[in-house]
Amino acid sequence: MPYLRLLCSIAITPGLVALQVMSLGTTVQGQDEELAISRLSIPLAKDAKPFCASETEDGRLLAFQIDHPEGRGKLDIWFSRLENGRWSEPFNAGPQVNTGSHEADAKLSADGTVMIFLRSDDFRKSSRVYVSHFRDGSWSTGQLLGPPVSLPDTVQFGALLSKDLRRLYFSSNRPGGKGGFDVYTSDRIGSGWDQWGEPVNLGPVVNSAGDENDVAVNPEETTIILPLRRNDSLNDSVDLYISKRVNAQWTPWQNMGPRINTPGTDTCPWLGYDGRTLYLNSTWDALVGGKEGATWIWAIRHSKEF
Numbered sequence: 001m002p003y004l005r006l007l008c009s010i011a012i013t014p015g016l017v018a019l020q021v022m023s024l025g026t027t028v029q030g031q032d033e034e035l036a037i038s039r040l041s042i043p044l045a046k047d048a049k050p051f052c053a054s055e056t057e058d059g060r061l062l063a064f065q066i067d068h069p070e071g072r073g074k075l076d077i078w079f080s081r082l083e084n085g086r087w088s089e090p091f092n093a094g095p096q097v098n099t100g101s102h103e104a105d106a107k108l109s110a111d112g113t114v115m116i117f118l119r120s121d122d123f124r125k126s127s128r129v130y131v132s133h134f135r136d137g138s139w140s141t142g143q144l145l146g147p148p149v150s151l152p153d154t155v156q157f158g159a160l161l162s163k164d165l166r167r168l169y170f171s172s173n174r175p176g177g178k179g180g181f182d183v184y185t186s187d188r189i190g191s192g193w194d195q196w197g198e199p200v201n202l203g204p205v206v207n208s209a210g211d212e213n214d215v216a217v218n219p220e221e222t223t224i225i226l227p228l229r230r231n232d233s234l235n236d237s238v239d240l241y242i243s244k245r246v247n248a249q250w251t252p253w254q255n256m257g258p259r260i261n262t263p264g265t266d267t268c269p270w271l272g273y274d275g276r277t278l279y280l281n282s283t284w285d286a287l288v289g290g291k292e293g294a295t296w297i298w299a300i301r302h303s304k305e306f
Contacts (some may be wrong), residue, residue, distance in 0.1 A: 034303035035259060036301075044198055050078075056273075078091065093106070096134050104123075140262075157170065178209060178268050186198070212228070213227075218275045218306060224250070225243075225269045227268075229293070237263055264293075268281040279298070
């Protein structure tokens with residue numbers, strides 16, 4: 001059966017070319033589900049491959065990673081601002097953040113004054129978590145979050161902060177986990193950024209003998225989403241899965257289904273601060289009735305919270 005979502009209308013949303021998807025034959029809490037699927041219209045070259053977006057709560061600043069010809073090294077962190085309903089020309093985060101190494105996976109705080117990101121010379125071997133602060137019109141020099149967060153000869157992925165900036169979520173292949181990469185949390189100690197509690201593994205319901213990384217978390221920290229390849233994945237590809245925290249326990253991973261996932265590779269999820277907007281990368285070039293192509297950043301806005 002060809003892959004297809006049912007379309008009722010096409011709408012233009014500021015900064016986005018939006019496909020309005022309604023009445024998919026599924027229900028949420030007894031009501032018809034409504035999704036708006038949008039390809040972010042960032043002004044980049046056709047062959048560009050932006051990855052792993054995050055956005056401030058007011059929706060006016062977007063961060064993402066890209067190997068850009070005007071970058072400072074390998075992967076760099078870039079921004080775009082929403083101006084008069086359109087995304088601005090991307091601009092580099094600057095030399096305090098970007099270096100000759102890879103800088104990737106930038107996650108912005110709600111007010112856009114704090115940014116968590118990763119730095120690595122080779123993500124297959126090791127990577128470390130950094131924080132930068134926006135002060136006096138520029139980003140500060142990245143501050144390493146050392147042990148127990150970033151460990152030597154260990155890869156950290158998908159680091160992000162809770163909305164209150166007190167808890168760090170991240171994935172790591174450190175010793176003592178359930179398998180390859182596991183999801184951990186670490187709580188910030190005191191008012192500074194140099195002391196962190198011992199990371200806590202989210203346990204066997206979330207983590208397995210495989211790889212769990214690139215986690216997205218909602219503002220209430222009751223929903224987590226991450227990419228997995230499992231037996232029920234569409235087209236044997238990487239899909240997004242969701243887990244809910246109920247009575248202090250995480251529920252088993254559930255495939256988010258064809259309303260979200262495509263036959264392509266769906267990765268790099270990030271939940272907006274409204275709890276209803278899911279950003280992701282997909283290689284399915286239209287999400288709707290499309291085909292395999294280059295990856296791009298999409299936004300899916302839900303009528304309910306994820």
